Amino acid sequence: MSFFEIFKNTKKDASASMAKERLQIIVAHERATRDGPDYLPALQRDILEVVRRYISINPEDVAVNFDSLDDYAILELNVTLPETAPAQE
């Protein structure tokens, strides 16, 4: 750092931490879909469609996770409902 740069607030544009945060999220997401079976994206689409018949939700409100353990696998479905879900009669 040169003499004149001392006066600049260098931490202000510390973009590396932003890069790390974004990477952690995208990499975790891509690993989750990579390790699972091929039908997961299609399953996610279908669930979204079914839930949408009753409640209005966004694509990101449905999370599908697949965990493979030694002798069994867990398929985890998470649907986040909006706080004021209008029930469609």
Added chain:
Amino acid sequence: MAKIIVVTSGKGGVGKTTTSAAIATGLAMRGYKTVVIDFDVGLRNLDLVMGCERRVVYDFVNVINEESNLKQALIKDKRIANLFVLPASQTRDKEALTKEGVGRVLEELRESFDYIVCDSPAGIEKGALMALYYADEAIIVTNPEISSVRDSDRILGILQSKSIRAEQDLEPVKEYLLLSRYDPERVNRGEMLSVGDVEEILAIPLLGVIPESKAVLKASNQGIPVIHDAESDAGQAYADSVDRFLGKDLPHRFLEVQKKGLLKRMFGG
């Protein structure tokens, strides 16, 4: 029985060929009979970095198609005994690299070499998949930059699912991280991902950190692998990486900002 090492990254321009040339040269310098193969069909460049571009007669695809034998195609390095280059084909289509063909050539090489270094092309197309398919160990070249780290993670996924070791349920490919173009000064300023950040995200053992260095361009200009430049930071960092690869436990160097003189510190530069 030779070990097959793939040097790969997903992303282009991160230093795969520079690394392949340096690691292969380093292994040969330490007495191991080594061949380095260019898998980048159509975009041959390892020959330039190794400084043997004018001695290419036959290439990898010629050997696969049995238009020449291995002995005719292998180029002996001028500087180091025990080091050979198998150049990529410049003109043929990428489909020339078949699993059977590549497998046959690697099998033949395994008989007489200690190490086979496969310089992968960028991307996840045929050439890259063929370069990693038979690998025993993988060196993932990564820059401290988001797209490079993401692509490295993608390549790790492919190694774990599409290599012969994965397909046949053998012991998985051994993976190593090689972080290149590292600039400690920018890391200190919070402008660049640190070694620790990248290690944390990719979660594979660190083979080495190659600092951003003028010596790398100079080396490729001259066609002399940068590991020959023992005075340079990059050359020393590659030499350390080779020793670590062979099992030596060495501390990582060049992670801190080099001390500057008083004048430089006051006026920059």
